[in-house]
Amino acid sequence: MVYTVSTLSSSIRLSDYLTEQRARLDKAVIENASKKHADMGLALGAQTGATTSFRSEYSQLESQLDTNRQLVTRLDVMNTALDNIHESNADFRSDLIALKSNSNNLKTASNLAYTELDKLTNALNTNVSGVYVFGGINTGTAPVNDFKSLPGGPEVQVEQAFQTFFGHSIDDPATEAIPAKGDPAGNDWETFLDSAGFKDIFGADWTTHWSSATDEKMTSTIENGVTTTGSGSANEKAFGELAEGLSIVAVFGKLNLNTEAEKFITDRAVNSLNSGVDKTIVIEAQNGAIKTNVERTNSDIIAKKDVLNMRINDLENIDENRAAVELSLAQTQLEATYAITAKIKDLNIMKYL
Incomplete structure (x- = not known):
């Protein structure tokens, strides 16, 4: 059996991946700037009510x-x-x-x-x-x-x-x-x-x-x-x-x-x-x-x-070292995704005929 992947499907998957990486980078930028969770509800769950x-x-x-x-x-x-x-x-x-x-x-x-x-x-x-x-x-x-x-x-x-x-x-x-x-x-x-x-x-x-x-x-x-x-x-x-x-x-x-x-x-x-x-x-x-x-x-x-301020900070504040690493990784992966996307766009069957 021969598996094939179309240029269209690859482009769509890379586009979705690009959106995910962009969102991950935005979250990392916010957390590095504010030193707090970008989405309190998602990060704290049941503890959101407490904060x-x-x-x-x-x-x-x-x-x-x-x-x-x-x-x-x-x-x-x-x-x-x-x-x-x-x-x-x-x-x-x-x-x-x-x-x-x-x-x-x-x-x-x-x-x-x-x-x-x-x-x-x-x-x-x-x-x-x-x-x-x-x-x-x-x-x-x-x-x-x-x-x-x-x-x-x-x-x-x-x-x-x-x-x-x-x-x-x-x-x-x-x-x-x-x-x-x-x-x-x-x-x-x-x-x-x-x-x-x-x-x-x-x-x-x-x-x-x-x-x-x-x-x-x-x-x-x-x-x-x-x-x-x-x-x-x-x-x-x-x-x-x-x-x-x-x-x-x-x-x-x-x-x-x-x-x-x-x-x-x-x-x-x-x-x-x-x-x-x-x-x-x-x-x-x-x-x-x-x-x-x-x-x-x-x-x-x-x-x-x-x-109260200490308790709020314990719940809301992030680990600044971890946040810095997350930001670096998000930037690296987004740049890689952009590079791959650009290469796919350059593919043309005429080059192989």
């Missing part, structure tokens, strides 16, 4: 880490603002105590107090990328009004409270005669500064005259099932006490007062500042503790990511 699950979990951890890092940035900014608030007011308190022994120096302190009120407002209106960190859950709006804002801002409220209590404006000559305390009718500075009409400006009516912040603060999820405070609030009692101490000096320190009244107002302002500074330091410490907790959580997340 998909690992990648999904890895992506979730990355997203959580990004969120937590943004939170750390906000907490850092809050810490800086709180540090500036307590240090600035502590320094002003010290200056106020030093000025107490000198008559008429309360007017100098008055100018400084206005500056400190501006600093307090600016610190509480601190924002990160448009997020006001002391806004509570109302983080899209600057929470604190300027002390001199009109109409009906805090300074206006303080002056109106004075006029309502004493029956005349603060710039009336009668102001100089107001005693520090002990007036039988209660028309003295002590009674006024303890009155609801004045105290409520910095307490019960704080959100009416000063702040648009909410008492409720943002919460942030820092890992599965764990949440933490993610913002501050300008409504903390500490800030009201600082504002009260500064306002007393700013508004009343510029008036013509008798010596005893000056000393009493200075003492009252110092007391408010003492309490406000102490409470601000406590808030700062609490904020620092939250930041430490978030950073510790971030370290745990990074460790989990590293473990």
Whole structure:
């Protein structure tokens, strides 16, 4: 029996073989470039689901880490603002105590107090990328009004409270005669500064005259099932006490007062500042503790990511040496196939007749 092979059948077989070698080369090139299996489903089989699950979990951890890092940035900014608030007011308190022994120096302190009120407002209106960190859950709006804002801002409220209590404006000559305390009718500075009409400006009516912040603060999820405070609030009692101490000096320190009244107002302002500074330091410490907790959580997340990355690489990564050999072989065999195909195309029966 004589077997024959036609030129057509040879060409078809070589064409199929050429396609196979081309696909093998493409696969080898991809694997050498990516260092991973070109076809995960084919290479991993039943383990494809595992690597998909690992990648999904890895992506979730990355997203959580990004969120937590943004939170750390906000907490850092809050810490800086709180540090500036307590240090600035502590320094002003010290200056106020030093000025107490000198008559008429309360007017100098008055100018400084206005500056400190501006600093307090600016610190509480601190924002990160448009997020006001002391806004509570109302983080899209600057929470604190300027002390001199009109109409009906805090300074206006303080002056109106004075006029309502004493029956005349603060710039009336009668102001100089107001005693520090002990007036039988209660028309003295002590009674006024303890009155609801004045105290409520910095307490019960704080959100009416000063702040648009909410008492409720943002919460942030820092890992599965764990949440933490993610913002501050300008409504903390500490800030009201600082504002009260500064306002007393700013508004009343510029008036013509008798010596005893000056000393009493200075003492009252110092007391408010003492309490406000102490409470601000406590808030700062609490904020620092939250930041430490978030950073510790971030370290745990990074460790989990590293473990997942190792498991993903174990499944998906190829042996680079083997891949290099496969690429070399695929190139060699493809070149050989091209050479053979070219020779077959050159065959012609006329050459043998």
